[in-house]
Amino acid sequence: MRLDIKHWEMLNAIDKTGTLRQAAFVLGITQSALSHRLAEAERRLGGLLFEREGRRLRQTAAGRAMTQTANQIIPALQRAEFDFQQMALNKTTVVRFGIAAYSYYHWLPAFLKVMSKKEPDIQLELVASATQNPMKNLQHGDVDVILAPGHLAIPGIDAIPTFQDELVLITPNQHRLASKAFIEATDLTGEDYLTYSKSAQPGFEYERFIRPSGVVPHLVTVVEVTDAIIELIAAGFGVSILSRWAVQSAIKNGSVSAVSVGKEKLDLNWSALIRESEPASSAARVVSRRLAEWFKT
Template sequence: MKLEIRHWQMLKALSELGNIAQAAEALGISQSALSHRIAEAERRIGGKLFEKEGRRLKLTPAGSLITKVALQTLPVLERAEADFEQNAHLEKQIVRLGVASYSCYYWIPDFIKFVNQKASHLKLRLVASATQNPISSLQHSSVDIVIAPGYLATPGILNTPLFMDELVLVIPYAHPLSHQAFINPEDLRDIQYYTYSQTVLPGFEYERFIRPSGVIPHQVEVVEMTDAIIELISAGLGVSILSKWAINAAIESQRISSVQLGQKGLDLAWSALTRESEKKNSASKQLVKLLADWHKTS
């Protein structure tokens, strides 16, 4: 490898701060030393990384490409060091876990108790940012396991089935529709409908239930947090279609109700996503096995 870690750190600092004075201060070196470091990196790599634009440095097209890698890679290395420092002083191995699409963690306390009984050397850490970008979070190593609905076929990502769920209509408690055995798309035509994503996800309600009927709800509002959607529905302000497992705590507390979609219902599979590169008996794979075992018994 032609560049050293100090050169990658330089690229990150200059990209984020934009001028030599601030980047040099952030790196703890003089402006002259930073200029020499830039020249050294360009000599090693065999091309210009930056060009001057007034008092600021502007990345060349080739410089932009290599800096993008620096911005992705250095945080991963920093997290790896932080994890090592924590694990070096603890007997427990930390596993970072997130839930894709739905921010539901009501089940976490019971699962942590299960983990403590079965594998006390593992420590669970929740990563909320994985909800919106599960694959990217795994690829960039900001999370170790993502519990995800549907099937996300991605190279380098291992998919371990966990349990079967269903998509349901979520309505206020004691809503008139709660007395029906199931609902049809026509029931959504003139009602306020909340969705947590504008993106049409394969295998979810729009593709499998709404679009085939040709009946599109007239009043659709995007609310990107499922917790907020539940609050709005509980207050009688509309309905949504969500994972029954994800909203189970709110159903049990009788804040909301759910109704089956269509005569046959709409099933939804949940899986644990991990990196294929993980070793066979890594802490992440141990936790995935515990997740699968726990869901079988819970």
């Protein structure tokens, strides 16, 4: 390696603060010392990381790529040090956990109780932001285990099956479709449709149910938070096709109604995703196995 850790820290600090002066303050050195450090890094690499425009710095294309890498490795190293301190003090292993697609945690307290009894040396830390870009967060080490719906075949990722679910149409209680045994795709014609994703997810309702029919809902609105979608549906602002499991609290308390999608229904499998590189005895694999056991019972 041509660069030392101090150079990677420098790139991360400059990107976060925007100026050499502020970056030097964050790093606890003088601006002159940071300028020398930057020049040293460029000399070692044999090219410019930044172009000078008066007192301002502008990243070169190569510099931007290096900065993106710095922004991945510095937080990862900081987390590793933090986890080490936690383990050294408490003799526990921290496993960061998140859910893809749905922000739904009603089941988590019960699972945490089981984990505390069966795996007292593992501490689960919820990463709510993992809902956005879950695969990227997993691959970059921001999260260790992702509970995810759908069929996922991704290089470098292991999927441990956890439970089977169903995609259902969620409607207001008094909606014209609420009393049907199941809906056909044509039933969505003219409906205002709410979705949590800006893009069609493989294995979900658009690919398997809506697109093959050629039906186009009247209006499609993206609402990125599942809880907000439920509140809007309950208030009569549209319908949506969602995981039955993920919104079962709202179904059970009568806030909304659920209708099967198609006569054969749309099944949805959930899996615990971990990095393929995780050793067989790693805490992340233990958590994924415990998840599968817990959902089966």
